[in-house]
Amino acid sequence: MGGNKVAIVTGGARGIGRGCALALAEKGLDIAIVDMLEPEMARTVGEITALGRVARWYVADVADHARAAVVVGQVAADFGRIDVLVNNAGRGNPKGILEITEEEFDRTIAVNLKSCFNFIQPVVPVMRAGGGGRIVSMSSLNAHSGGVTSAVSKFSYAAAKAGIIGLTRALAKELGPEIAINCVCPGVIETELGNSLTKARGPELMKGIALGRLGTPRDVAGLVAFLATVEPNFITGQDFIIDGFQWVV
Numbered sequence: 001m002g003g004n005k006v007a008i009v010t011g012g013a014r015g016i017g018r019g020c021a022l023a024l025a026e027k028g029l030d031i032a033i034v035d036m037l038e039p040e041m042a043r044t045v046g047e048i049t050a051l052g053r054v055a056r057w058y059v060a061d062v063a064d065h066a067r068a069a070v071v072v073g074q075v076a077a078d079f080g081r082i083d084v085l086v087n088n089a090g091r092g093n094p095k096g097i098l099e100i101t102e103e104e105f106d107r108t109i110a111v112n113l114k115s116c117f118n119f120i121q122p123v124v125p126v127m128r129a130g131g132g133g134r135i136v137s138m139s140s141l142n143a144h145s146g147g148v149t150s151a152v153s154k155f156s157y158a159a160a161k162a163g164i165i166g167l168t169r170a171l172a173k174e175l176g177p178e179i180a181i182n183c184v185c186p187g188v189i190e191t192e193l194g195n196s197l198t199k200a201r202g203p204e205l206m207k208g209i210a211l212g213r214l215g216t217p218r219d220v221a222g223l224v225a226f227l228a229t230v231e232p233n234f235i236t237g238q239d240f241i242i243d244g245f246q247w248v249v
């Protein structure tokens, strides 16, 4: 194995994932984007290529365990190594306990939590073969707050995102010292997903954010890129809230 460092970013077609892909490319990494939105992936790949880095895109539903293994194998073959995995793909679910179906609950857990397992499992041997690596997963402030009043992310989403924190702590012990794994917990971030919440509750939300604004994908990407690349590194098993200190959720 050799060559430039390589990052996989799931859900990297748009939003926070796109921001993470660009921030890692600016730090000199080559990027593999995994998503379902082909035109958006092609656009982000073009933006990364314009930065002088190599980028490719791979179509997958991150909830699909078998497909994740195939994609990780393909990325390893195409790039020769994998140093960073950003488990970013995710989706909210607005249904309460009495409305949600079993299938909808399972799907929320699969897209947000099982997806991390799906990608970490095949990535670990590749990272170890290359001398180690970093994993950063996208949890949410909702994992801490419960997000009960949120329009886009009720209990099934909060449960999945809280699961990412437990997974992160346990795997830090199992994967150390070669691989460091952390997760980040964004508050409200201006993306397709975030906007669906803020349209309804923007002014009310803003009053409860100490830094007086919503977050941007670049805010979150800066933290993710730090965790993915900082040297020397003594951080693993942690979850980092990045929300401008929001106390109304």
Ligand SMILES: NC(=O)c1ccc[n+]([C@@H]2O[C@H](COP(=O)([O-])OP(=O)(O)OC[C@H]3O[C@@H](n4cnc5c(N)ncnc54)[C@H](O)[C@@H]3O)[C@@H](O)[C@H]2O)c1
Pocket: 010, 011, 012, 013, 014, 015, 016, 017, 034, 035, 036, 037, 060, 061, 062, 063, 088, 089, 090, 091, 092, 111, 138, 139, 140, 141, 185, 186, 187, 188, 189, 190, 191, 192, 193, 194, 195
């Ligand atoms: N926006 C916020 O306010 C906010 C807050 C906290 C956490 N998050 C989390 O950040 C992550 C990114 O969210 P965002 O706001 O950028 O959302 P977004 O909807 O703008 O982008 C999500 C990306 O993930 C992809 N994706 C979703 N499900 C997928 C699947 N099953 N397989 C493959 N790709 C899939 C989408 O196609 C899209 O490109 C998510 O995990 C989300 O839960 C977002």
